[in-house]
Amino acid sequence: MITRREFLKIxxxxxxxxxxxxxxxxxxxxxxxxxVIKDIKALKAKRWAMVIDTxxxxxxxxxxxxxxxxxxxxNVPEIINPLHEVKWIWTEDYEHSFPGTAEQYISKEVxxxxxxxLCNHCDNAPCTRVCPVKATFKREDGITMQDMHRCxxxxxxxxxxxxxxxxxxxxxxxxxxxxxxxEYPTRTLGVVEKCTFCNERIDRxxxxxxxEASEGKIIFGDLFDSNSEIRKVLSENIVIRRxxxxxxxxxxxxxx
Amino acid sequence: MYDGWKIILGLVVFxxxxxxxFTMSVGKTYVQPKPSLDTPExxxxxxxxxxxxxxxxxxxxxxxxxxxxxxATREGKRVYIASDGKQYEVSLQKTCxxxxxxxxxxxxxxxxxxxxxxxxxxxxxxxxxxxxx
Numbered sequence: 001m002i003t004r005r006e007f008l009k010i011x012x013x014x015x016x017x018x019x020x021x022x023x024x025x026x027x028x029x030x031x032x033x034x035x036v037i038k039d040i041k042a043l044k045a046k047r048w049a050m051v052i053d054t055x056x057x058x059x060x061x062x063x064x065x066x067x068x069x070x071x072x073x074x075n076v077p078e079i080i081n082p083l084h085e086v087k088w089i090w091t092e093d094y095e096h097s098f099p100g101t102a103e104q105y106i107s108k109e110v111x112x113x114x115x116x117x118l119c120n121h122c123d124n125a126p127c128t129r130v131c132p133v134k135a136t137f138k139r140e141d142g143i144t145m146q147d148m149h150r151c152x153x154x155x156x157x158x159x160x161x162x163x164x165x166x167x168x169x170x171x172x173x174x175x176x177x178x179x180x181x182x183e184y185p186t187r188t189l190g191v192v193e194k195c196t197f198c199n200e201r202i203d204r205x206x207x208x209x210x211x212e213a214s215e216g217k218i219i220f221g222d223l224f225d226s227n228s229e230i231r232k233v234l235s236e237n238i239v240i241r242r243x244x245x246x247x248x249x250x251x252x253x254x255x256x
Numbered sequence: 257m258y259d260g261w262k263i264i265l266g267l268v269v270f271x272x273x274x275x276x277x278f279t280m281s282v283g284k285t286y287v288q289p290k291p292s293l294d295t296p297e298x299x300x301x302x303x304x305x306x307x308x309x310x311x312x313x314x315x316x317x318x319x320x321x322x323x324x325x326x327x328a329t330r331e332g333k334r335v336y337i338a339s340d341g342k343q344y345e346v347s348l349q350k351t352c353x354x355x356x357x358x359x360x361x362x363x364x365x366x367x368x369x370x371x372x373x374x375x376x377x378x379x380x381x382x383x384x385x386x387x388x389x
Contacts, residue, residue, distance in 0.1 A: 035337055036324070036327040036333045036335065036337070036346060037333055037337065038333050038335065039334055039335050042332070042334075075381075137330070145330070148329075149325055180381055182383070182384070183349060183350055184349070184381075185349065185379040185381060188375075188379050189378075200328075200334075202332075203332045203334050204334065
């Protein structure tokens with residue numbers, strides 16, 4: 001018959017063995033490669049933000065050029081049906097872009113003007129708060145990033161986002177991509193996607209595609225750097241943001 | 257022994273089921289998977305060396321890729337410093353598949369053999385040999 005004392009001794013020894021085993025296996029595991037680091041060319045900022053000068057957009061061509069410059073390299077599918085469409089950057093009129101800003105009284109010119117919309121990379125992003133798997137999260141530089149590896153397609157973020165910046169892949173996206181960019185992945189059926197502020201380009205020292213294609217109509221920079229170009233533009237112009245009353249702190253500013 | 261025949265019958269069935277993987281392959285010839293390194297890109301290389309040693313890549317490539325995935329998408333770290341000090345871009349499509357442009361004869365060779373189906377290719381674009389779906 002085993003005594004209580006003996007039983008405790010044995011179980012204590014066994015649990016020690018268990019713990020030791022875990023450490024042992026960890027130590028034996030091969031680690032190769034020195035480390036993974038940030039590119040030295042990477043652009044650095046505390047809070048990336050964007051100013052869109054809507055006065056400079058004249059023709060539909062101006063918009064199309066920018067939308068194409070984004071959608072093509074990012075392998076965004078072209079789906080005509082608005083129920084299934086996927087878009088990272090798109091256009092909308094004043095009334096639907098800035099509701100609740102006395103839109104019924106504004107000038108005809110502004111009323112008819114189109115506005116370039118995209119993910120606002122909100123400082124207080126509701127999408128990241130509702131995501132149950134942290135697939136969408138805030139990077140240190142303020143970019144609201146979407147990790148497609150983790151997304152389970154629950155669509156909470158789509159409900160959370162007040163700007164309609166998120167689209168669900170209801171259809172297999174590859175069937176709707178005409179030309180593939182082999183340097184960037186596509187998405188798969190059943191994940192949510194959106195603009196990522198071209199973080200993959202920023203990490204390599206390049207500006208986002210839309211900024212590059214806009215030829216000065218879009219200004220991109222560090223909002224927290226008082227000497228940056230974007231701060232200069234913000235101090236010289238009166239800007240508005242979409243649905244500020246919701247407290248999301250959007251990082252995309254519009255000069256009207 | 258009560259109900260001895262039931263117990264023995266049960267044991268026999270159990271042993272048959274457990275040994276099925278072995279008994280089913282009796283008589284079949286063993287074909288070793290041979291991932292091919294014969295791509296134009298690798299042929300051009302002076303020193304035919306992957307980013308790490310062959311043994312490490314063979315055993316742990318999925319661990320490396322998994323860590324790369326997190327470093328790149330979650331931390332924005334996109335430069336890998338290998339054991340020999342060389343730097344590589346952290347990217348499946350732009351680094352790995354640039355040399356191993358023969359997915360069917362390289363990746364699939366072993367993956368099919370051990371019946372694993374990595375879902376990398378649901379999103380990541382494989383090099384154009386067999387063409388895209």
